[in-house]
Amino acid sequence: MSKQSNTLQLSAKNLETEFPRSPRETLGGFVVAARALDKCRAVLAGTNGEYHFNCPLDNTFFDFVGISGDAFKDFVATGADDEAVGKWIQENSQVKEKREIIAWNNKMRYMRPVDMPIELQEFLEGYIPEYLPSNKIVRVWFDVYDIEEGRI
Known part of the structure; x- marks a missing residue:
């Protein structure tokens, strides 16, 4: 190697x-x-x-x-x-x-999902309820990653 x-x-x-x-x-x-x-x-x-x-x-x-x-x-x-x-x-x-x-x-x-291109909004619309706990609130796009990976 x-x-x-x-x-x-x-x-x-x-x-x-x-x-x-x-x-x-x-x-x-x-x-x-x-x-x-x-x-x-x-x-x-x-x-x-x-x-x-x-x-x-x-x-x-x-x-x-x-x-x-x-x-x-x-x-x-x-x-x-x-x-x-x-x-x-x-x-x-x-x-x-x-x-x-x-x-x-x-x-x-600080990019909110509502500020994203509609294709990404549509993707997140299904992704968030399927993969993130229902008691977690996604305020900005980066929250999706940090919630799913246990940082917040």
């Missing part, structure tokens, strides 16, 4: 038994990025379980920074640690203005 693939295996979470990071956690200064990284590493290591990399949530981040999921995955496959991935994101992001990043992070943190 090469050093790169060994490093990747060691850093990849087993998403069959643990959860990726909350979409609220930042990497390189961006929400969603740390979660996308956890899922990407798990896909590369074959430990992603039911989690998907390059999903609609990941794509909100990739679209904002102007980085493709494939380019991200190629860099992650080198075995880069979190710090190196965060630096790579900052260097390759088309968004450099701190205020623009802050505004996007806050938009994402």
Whole structure:
């Protein structure tokens, strides 16, 4: 096993038994990025379980920074640690203005389902009652992940 693939295996979470990071956690200064990284590493290591990399949530981040999921995955496959991935994101992001990043992070943190495209609203309309406890209230999109994964 090469050093790169060994490093990747060691850093990849087993998403069959643990959860990726909350979409609220930042990497390189961006929400969603740390979660996308956890899922990407798990896909590369074959430990992603039911989690998907390059999903609609990941794509909100990739679209904002102007980085493709494939380019991200190629860099992650080198075995880069979190710090190196965060630096790579900052260097390759088309968004450099701190205020623009802050505004996007806050938009994402506080996006209510009603503010989402109708296709995602329709998906959540069925997903929430099926997979989340009825005593939990979803106020913002990220709540769905954090409730389902036991963080709130």
